[in-house]
Amino acid sequence: MTATPSRPDLVLRSTRVVTPESLRAASVLVGDGRITEVLPHEAALPDGAGRVVDLGDDVLLPGLVDTHVHVNDPGRTEWEGFWTATQAAAAGGITTLLDMPLNSLPPTTTAAHLAVKRDVARGKAHVDTGFWGGAVPGNVADLRPLHEAGVFGFKCFLSPSGVEEFPELDRAGLRAALTEIAAFDGLLIVHAEDPAHLGAAPQPHGPRYADFLASRPRAAENDAIAALIELARELDARVHVLHLSSSDALPMIARAKRDGVRITVETCPHFLTLTAEEVPDGATEFKCCPPIREKHNQDALWNGLADGTIDCVVSDHSPCTAGLKVPDFGQAWGGISSLQLGLPAVWTEARRRGHSPADVARWMSAAPARLAGLHGRKGGIAPGHDADFAVFAPDQTFTVDPAELHHRNQVTAYAGRTLHGVVRSSWLRGEQITDHGRTLTRAGRLIERNSA
Structure with a gap:
C-alpha cells in the first residue's frame, strides 16, 4: 500500500x-x-x-553545495567570518557549504578545535554549514576522533599552505595519514602541488603575472596527483583532488577512474572563466595557488568537466583584507573571493559553450553533495530532499x-x-x-x- x-x-x-x-x-x-x-x-x-x-x-535549481570555502573564523575574522560568508553564499544561490580547516585560529586539526569552530559558527549561519578536518604532521591520532565528531573528511597540503599553523605533509606523513583515514573509510582531500617542483621554479616577485605563473608550473600539480593516485590505489583509499588547474593531469585521472581508483576531482569558477592572458600586471586579486592558466588549458578543463573526468565545481573562496593584496605577486596573499559570484560566472561561460542549467546544477549541486555524502538530502529536486x-x-x-x-x-x-x-x-x-x-x-x- x-x-x-x-x-x-x-x-x-x-x-x-x-x-x-x-x-x-x-x-x-x-x-x-x-x-x-x-x-x-x-x-x-x-x-x-x-x-x-x-x-x-x-x-x-537545487540549492548549490559548495564544499570548498575558507571562512577564516575565528582568528582571522577580519578576512571573512561566518556571518558575512554565509550571507554571500545565500545571495549566490548556495544553500550548503563546508568550511576548510585552515586560515582560522585554531585550525580544525583536533576535536577540541572543531568544538571551538562550531561554537563560533553557531548563531551566524545563513546557510547549512559543515566542517572539514585537517591532516597535518603529528595529528594522525586525532583523525579518528575528528571523524567520529562529524567532520566530512580531511584536508592536507603537499606543499606549504601559506600559514605556519597548518604545515604540509611529506610523503611519509601522507602515507601515515591516508593509511589511518582508509582504516575507517574516510575521505582525504588534497592540495596537490609537489614542493620539489615549486622549489626548483623561479620564485615569484614583482607585478608581472607571467613571472608568478612560471613559479607554479604544471609539473608540480601533475607529479603530486600521480603520486596521490598510486598511494590511493595501493591503500584502496578515498581521495579527492582540490582545485585542479593543470589540464595535463586529466588523462592520468581518467585512467585511474577507469582502473577503479577511488578518486574524485574538482575545479573552480576562476579556472573555468578567467585566463592568464587577461590578468593585468599588478592585479593580485587574480592570484591563487595553483594559478589561473592559459586559454588552451581552460578549454581542456571544460572538456574534462563535460566528459566526467572532473566531478564538480566549487568556489575555493579564499578571501583576505584589501591590504594583503599588494601589487606584487610574490608578496600578495593568494586567494580568490567568489562565493556570491560562482554561479553566474560559471553559467556565463557554460552557456557560451553550449551547456545547460542542468549541467551546471550537476557540477555545482549534485556532485558536491555526493562528494560530501549529502546526496540523499542535498543537491537535487526530488522527493525526500x-x-x-x-x-x-x-x-x-x-x-x-x-x-x-x-x-x-x-x-x-x-x-x-x-x-x-x-x-x-x-x-x-x-x-x-x-x-x-x-x-x-x-x-x-x-x-x-x-x-x-
Missing part, C-alpha cells in the same frame, strides 16, 4: 525545473522543509495545498560591483565584468532566505557527516 503524501505547505511552480532526470516544467511540493512531490506543471494540487509561488520562466532552491534568471545580465557583495572584503577578480544569470532568490528547507541578494532571514544549521 502506497503512503499518501502529507499536505504541502508550499508549492514552487516553474516552466523550467532542474530535476535529476531533466529540465522540465513542474510544480514542486514542499512539506515540513522537504520536497514531498514533483508534479507536472499544470497538475491539480492536493486539497488544502499551501502557498503557491509561480516563478514563471525562471529556472528552479531538503527543499533547498536557487531561483535563477539565466538570460538576465549584470555588471559586478564589488560594493554590492556581502563578502567582508569587497576584493574580487570579477570586478567590472558583465555576467549572465541573476540569482533572484534562495530557499532553505522551504523558507525563502534571500530576495535579489537581500537577506531575509537566517535559517542555516550546523551539519555533520551522515546527520544532515
Whole structure:
C-alpha cells in the first residue's frame, strides 16, 4: 500500500525545473522543509495545498553545495567570518557549504578545535554549514576522533599552505595519514602541488603575472596527483583532488577512474572563466595557488568537466583584507573571493559553450553533495530532499560591483565584468532566505557527516 503524501505547505511552480532526470516544467511540493512531490506543471494540487509561488520562466535549481570555502573564523575574522560568508553564499544561490580547516585560529586539526569552530559558527549561519578536518604532521591520532565528531573528511597540503599553523605533509606523513583515514573509510582531500617542483621554479616577485605563473608550473600539480593516485590505489583509499588547474593531469585521472581508483576531482569558477592572458600586471586579486592558466588549458578543463573526468565545481573562496593584496605577486596573499559570484560566472561561460542549467546544477549541486555524502538530502529536486532552491534568471545580465557583495572584503577578480544569470532568490528547507541578494532571514544549521 502506497503512503499518501502529507499536505504541502508550499508549492514552487516553474516552466523550467532542474530535476535529476531533466529540465522540465513542474510544480514542486514542499512539506515540513522537504520536497514531498514533483508534479507536472499544470497538475491539480492536493486539497488544502499551501502557498503557491509561480516563478514563471525562471529556472528552479537545487540549492548549490559548495564544499570548498575558507571562512577564516575565528582568528582571522577580519578576512571573512561566518556571518558575512554565509550571507554571500545565500545571495549566490548556495544553500550548503563546508568550511576548510585552515586560515582560522585554531585550525580544525583536533576535536577540541572543531568544538571551538562550531561554537563560533553557531548563531551566524545563513546557510547549512559543515566542517572539514585537517591532516597535518603529528595529528594522525586525532583523525579518528575528528571523524567520529562529524567532520566530512580531511584536508592536507603537499606543499606549504601559506600559514605556519597548518604545515604540509611529506610523503611519509601522507602515507601515515591516508593509511589511518582508509582504516575507517574516510575521505582525504588534497592540495596537490609537489614542493620539489615549486622549489626548483623561479620564485615569484614583482607585478608581472607571467613571472608568478612560471613559479607554479604544471609539473608540480601533475607529479603530486600521480603520486596521490598510486598511494590511493595501493591503500584502496578515498581521495579527492582540490582545485585542479593543470589540464595535463586529466588523462592520468581518467585512467585511474577507469582502473577503479577511488578518486574524485574538482575545479573552480576562476579556472573555468578567467585566463592568464587577461590578468593585468599588478592585479593580485587574480592570484591563487595553483594559478589561473592559459586559454588552451581552460578549454581542456571544460572538456574534462563535460566528459566526467572532473566531478564538480566549487568556489575555493579564499578571501583576505584589501591590504594583503599588494601589487606584487610574490608578496600578495593568494586567494580568490567568489562565493556570491560562482554561479553566474560559471553559467556565463557554460552557456557560451553550449551547456545547460542542468549541467551546471550537476557540477555545482549534485556532485558536491555526493562528494560530501549529502546526496540523499542535498543537491537535487526530488522527493525526500531538503527543499533547498536557487531561483535563477539565466538570460538576465549584470555588471559586478564589488560594493554590492556581502563578502567582508569587497576584493574580487570579477570586478567590472558583465555576467549572465541573476540569482533572484534562495530557499532553505522551504523558507525563502534571500530576495535579489537581500537577506531575509537566517535559517542555516550546523551539519555533520551522515546527520544532515
